Amino acid sequence: MYPDYVHALLSKDIYIENVDDILLEQTHLSYVFINDIYVYKIKKSVDFDFVKQSKLSQRKKFCLQEIEQNKRLAPKVYIKVVKIVLNIKSQYAIREGKIFKGDKIVEYAVKMHRLDLNNNLETILKNNNLPENFSKIFVDKIFSFHQKAVKFSGSKKTGGYLAEKNWCIDEMKQQKNHINFTISESLLKKITAYLNNFLLKNQAVFDLRLKEKNIIFGHGDLQIKHVYLENFFKSSKITVDDLLVIDCIEFSNLFHFKFIDKGYDIAFLTMGxxxxxxxxxxxxxxGHYVALTGDKYFGILHNYHKILRALIRAKVEGIAAKSDIIDKLARKKYKQQSKIFFQLVKKYIEIPSDPLVIVVGGFSASGKSTFAGALASRLGAAYVSSDVIRKKMFNVDIHHRPSKSITQKMYNSNVTVQVYSKLLKEASMLMKQNFSVVIDAAYLLKSERDITNQFIQESSLPSFFLWLDASENVINSRVKARTSTQLKISDANIGIINKQFKSFEKINENEKIYIINNNKTMRNSFLQVSKISKLLRDKIIF
Structure with a gap:
């Protein structure tokens, strides 16, 4: 079943380092040999619709690219490409440098440091051990990575709506191979219809993502099992340096593989x-990603992106389930996993798509922007933020902290009136396009709330005004935590928040505003929102 070199690499004698144990794992693309110190990853000689690596030269190229590209998010893990040779005595050997006389190169392998599986995110989740600040640190790391990433330079045809549409057509053709194996024909037709309708409605959004440089050279395979947390046992919190992400896509430069929407990169992990x-x-x-980026369209695309990610996993597991180079027990496991991923897609497409509008108000550091971003992502909604609008009005980069004099101008009462006016105008434009919208602003004054309440009640869409409430102690602790990072849009500090406390006009019973206690977890706040109406419950509780 296995090539001869696989048996050879299961022998301790072939390794330069002292080895006690060797574990073989495999994917549809690779054999992975794990010893006490290092990991050796060899590309399989296979051709699939999404990767061609049946030639040794192709496999060498992909090994070299894997080393280079994974240094972006796991610089200390990947070491070098080594050669697997058949020597003059017809014995297999590993060569780290030059080959010897009489050697014949059989394969190439990526050599990397072995990581502790106890530090793998999959294991940590199973043990219910996730550090409390994981989501924030993960977003900080990926945001920084995305900011530095190479931007896609292609046209609309190769990276906009047309490219997206053609990619989906091709993907759904491939999925037909799994009909009556891991998916029914009727479900596949429903999924195809959903994607076609979504693409048609969002043509302009896809082209805008390209125009606004949101298509980048991303990771491409941000699965849970590819994330590791070093040193997390030493503390309930981790740092950006503790987080490693391995195994990016190296085998294709095409759109939707290496070059992807930033949100599509994130969606692999959230789908997982x-x-x-x-x-x-x-x-x-x-929530953290939208609050940090101010990305208006992330939420609109997020469910769609997760559907595509789940479809890819369903396809890949289905391919493995049919492979004759994988043992029967493993094939059975892959088949079951493929079915589960298809059922996850079914669940995604059944989420109600009726448009609505939600307003989220609250003090700075109450968690309102993170909460609003999370809501937008579950609702499939656009996100409009007063902080983003205010900075754009003054041509200030959203992550730049302006000088004291500019800050005073930005936050005077006349400017705030203009900001709230622009906020509603932007929301109105999106609502006219039949998008759900989440509006994020402080709403400290009753006059601001009254104008907005009137605006949403006059719309034809279901609407909800939420006030995110948090205690002063919680707010103060959150704003102190903010000062440790420069990655933020809001300029609020303790002084500004104290001014907000003083100027706040309390909400009265006649204002038709739902008070959400956000002192605890986001899940707790979501559950409170879900009790407001069945529509909200069906949309946000997964």
């Missing part, structure tokens, strides 16, 4: 969280 029954972590990640 939904799959592994951790939707609250998915919500936290989305």
């Amino acid at each position: 969280m939904d799959y592994s029954h951790n939707p609250q972590i998915a919500d936290e990640i989305c």
Whole structure:
């Protein structure tokens, strides 16, 4: 079943280092040999619709690319490409440098340091051991990675709506191979219809993502099992340096593989969280990412992106389930996993798509922007933020802290009136396009709330005004935590928040505003919102 070199690499004698144990794992693309110190990853000689690596030269190229590209998010893990040779005595050997006389190169392998599986995110989730600040740190790391990433330079045809549409057409053709194996024909037709309708409605959004440089050279395979947390046992919190992400896509430069939407990169992990029954972590990640980026369209695309990610996993597991180079027990496991991923897609497409509008108000550091971003991601909604609008009015980069004099101008009462006016105008434009919208602003004054309440009640959409409440102690602790990072949009500090406390006009019973206690977890706040109406419950509780 296995090539001869696989048996050879299961022998301790072939390794340069002292080895006690060797574990063989495999994917549809690779054989992975794990010893006490190092891991050796060899590409399989296979051709699939999404990767061609049946030639040794192709496999060498992909090994070299794997080393280079994974240094971006796991610089200390990947070491070098080594050669697997058949020597003059017809024995297999590993060569780290030059080959010897009489050697014949049989394969190439990526050599990397062995990581502790106890530090793998999959293991940590199973043990219910996730550090309390994981979502925030993960977003900080990926945001920084995305900011530095190479931007896609292609046209609309190769990276906009047309490219997205053609990719989906091709993907759904491939999925037909799994009909009556891991998916029914009727479900596949429903999924195809959903995607076609979504693509048609959002043509302009896909082209805008390209125009606004949101298509980047991403990770491409941000699965839960590819994330490791070093040193997390030493503390209930981790740092950005503790987080490693391995195994990016190296085998294709095409759109939707290496070059992807930033949100599509994030969606692999959030889909994985939904799959592994951790939707609250998915919500936290989305909330932090939207609050940090101010990304208006992330939420609109997020469910669609998760559907595509789940479809890819269903396809890949289905391919493995049919492979004749994988043992029967493993094939059975892959088949079951493929079915589960298809059922996850079914669950996604059944989420009600009726448009609505939600307003989220609250003091700075109450968690309102993170909460609003998470809501937008579950609702499939656009996100409009007063902080983003205010900074754009003054041509200030959203992550730049302006000088004291500019800050005073930005936050005077006349400017705030203009900000709230622009906020509603932007929301109105999105609502006219039949998008759900989440509006994020402080709403400290009754006059601001009254104008907005009137605006949403006059719309034809279901609407809800939420006030995110948090105690002063909780707010103060959150704003102190903010000062440790420069990655933020809000300029609020303790002084500004104290001014907010003084100027706040309390909400009265006649204002038709739902008070949500946000002192605890986001999941707790989501559950409170879900009790407001069945529509909200069906949309946000996964």
